[in-house]
Amino acid sequence: MYIQCIMYISSIYIMVITMDIIISNSSGEAIYEQIVSQIKAQIMNGTLSEGDALPSMRALAQSLRISVITTKRAYEELERDGFIVSQTGKGSFVKGQDRELVREEYLRQTEQLISQACEKARTGGITAAELHELVDILYNGD
Amino acid sequence: MADYENAIEIKELTKRFDGFTLDNISFNVPKGSIMGFIGQNGAGKSTTINSLLGIIKPDSGEMKMLGLDARKDETEIKRDIAAVFDELPFHEQLNAKMLDKMLRHIYPGWSSETFFGYLERFSLPVKKKFGKFSKGMKMKLQIAAALSHGAKLLIMDEATTGLDPVVRSEILDIFMEYLQDENNSILMSSHITSDLEKIADSVTFIDRGRILITGYKDDILASHCIMKCSKEDYAAIDRNNFISARVTDFGAELMFSDKKACEKKYSGAVIDSATLDDIMIYYVNREKKEWS
Numbered sequence: 001m002y003i004q005c006i007m008y009i010s011s012i013y014i015m016v017i018t019m020d021i022i023i024s025n026s027s028g029e030a031i032y033e034q035i036v037s038q039i040k041a042q043i044m045n046g047t048l049s050e051g052d053a054l055p056s057m058r059a060l061a062q063s064l065r066i067s068v069i070t071t072k073r074a075y076e077e078l079e080r081d082g083f084i085v086s087q088t089g090k091g092s093f094v095k096g097q098d099r100e101l102v103r104e105e106y107l108r109q110t111e112q113l114i115s116q117a118c119e120k121a122r123t124g125g126i127t128a129a130e131l132h133e134l135v136d137i138l139y140n141g142d
Numbered sequence: 143m144a145d146y147e148n149a150i151e152i153k154e155l156t157k158r159f160d161g162f163t164l165d166n167i168s169f170n171v172p173k174g175s176i177m178g179f180i181g182q183n184g185a186g187k188s189t190t191i192n193s194l195l196g197i198i199k200p201d202s203g204e205m206k207m208l209g210l211d212a213r214k215d216e217t218e219i220k221r222d223i224a225a226v227f228d229e230l231p232f233h234e235q236l237n238a239k240m241l242d243k244m245l246r247h248i249y250p251g252w253s254s255e256t257f258f259g260y261l262e263r264f265s266l267p268v269k270k271k272f273g274k275f276s277k278g279m280k281m282k283l284q285i286a287a288a289l290s291h292g293a294k295l296l297i298m299d300e301a302t303t304g305l306d307p308v309v310r311s312e313i314l315d316i317f318m319e320y321l322q323d324e325n326n327s328i329l330m331s332s333h334i335t336s337d338l339e340k341i342a343d344s345v346t347f348i349d350r351g352r353i354l355i356t357g358y359k360d361d362i363l364a365s366h367c368i369m370k371c372s373k374e375d376y377a378a379i380d381r382n383n384f385i386s387a388r389v390t391d392f393g394a395e396l397m398f399s400d401k402k403a404c405e406k407k408y409s410g411a412v413i414d415s416a417t418l419d420d421i422m423i424y425y426v427n428r429e430k431k432e433w434s
Binding site for chain 2: 028030031032058059061062065066067068069070073
């Protein structure tokens with residue numbers, strides 16, 4: 001879904017970025033969570049830059065055909081996690097990225113994946129030592 | 143008009159009929175939001191809406207719209223709200239041009255330009271008699287009229303029932319456009335729960351004259367679930383823990399209102415999300431408890 005609009009404020013053109021947000025109704029992940037992770041990913045990989053204006057919560061809700069409560073939740077979480085800043089009357093903007101913050105986000109996601117790997121390993125009777133070895137091999141590339 | 147938090151406030155609304163009672167109905171529609179009002183035929187949706195609009199006189203209760211008292215300030219309120227029903231309220235012999243002339247004298251905020259703009263957008267003929275309109279055209283006509291006098295609140299009573307999916311989709315788009323102005327609100331009673339599942343901000347569920355659930359749609363959908371298990375496992379579950387269960391020859395499907403607790407307690411079982419339809423069906427069967 002492409003969201004694009006150009007807002008004209010006094011004599012300054014402010015371009016609201018075009019962005020892709022693709023929601024799956026069947027993925028099991030809450031819609032607001034999908035929005036949060038997609039926007040986070042785009043901020044972290046540089047698709048969205050500091051100062052870019054996000055579409056308004058209502059415009060996003062209209063385009064995605066979801067409730068404005070959902071988009072509001074997504075934006076609130078993004079703000080809480082330090083990825084965007086919302087100013088009443090002006091809108092929501094991408095916040096300058098703190099190296100530490102980005103690293104923390106990657107750490108969090110990696111931890112989640114490792115946790116999943118540990119569970120699989122436990123179920124399959126794979127020992128912690130075997131897992132360590134696997135990580136070493138994969139991390140250093142083969 | 144004063145500032146207000148809720149576009150609609152209904153408090154302890156009661157109306158008794160022979161054989162049916164609207165029993166202590168309370169719910170609010172926050173300003174700037176769209177509320178889906180769901181329930182079976184005869185559950186009390188139209189009675190509630192008719193009470194709100196002054197078509198029926200309730201026995202007791204308070205009702206407010208746009209911050210004003212629904213009875214005392216009825217005339218003032220009606221300038222700024224619009225109601226859309228499943229039957230066309232305009233005479234079949236009228237056409238759009240004549241309707242424009244009439245409504246111009248009724249609504250101080252009427253804009254012919256806006257009205258004809260919508261007619262063109264919906265491809266509705268200006269000189270054709272309403273009697274010759276299809277169901278979809280009649281609905282679009284009502285909506286065109288509803289959106290042409292600056293109404294801050296739209297009340298729709300089964301407005302999309304009987305329309306094909308394509309027309310319904312167009313109408314939903316128009317509502318979402320209407321809601322871009324955060325001063326606008328919508329109360330929509332509907333059987334088409336799939337539409338509400340998408341765009342409703344909150345949902346109120348009425349059954350046999352009583353409100354069973356009212357709250358944010360996201361929360362309602364996230365907190366309910368359907369747990370599927372064997373008949374043997376089902377027999378061991380406390381009857382007070384779930385809403386109702388559908389039991390067949392091949393197993394049981396139970397609805398819970400606390401998904402997290404259910405996932406914790408029955409961690410091995412199949413636990414599916416519930417749709418608004420599911421919620422309606424399982425709750426309607428709550429007294430029966432076991433059904434198929």
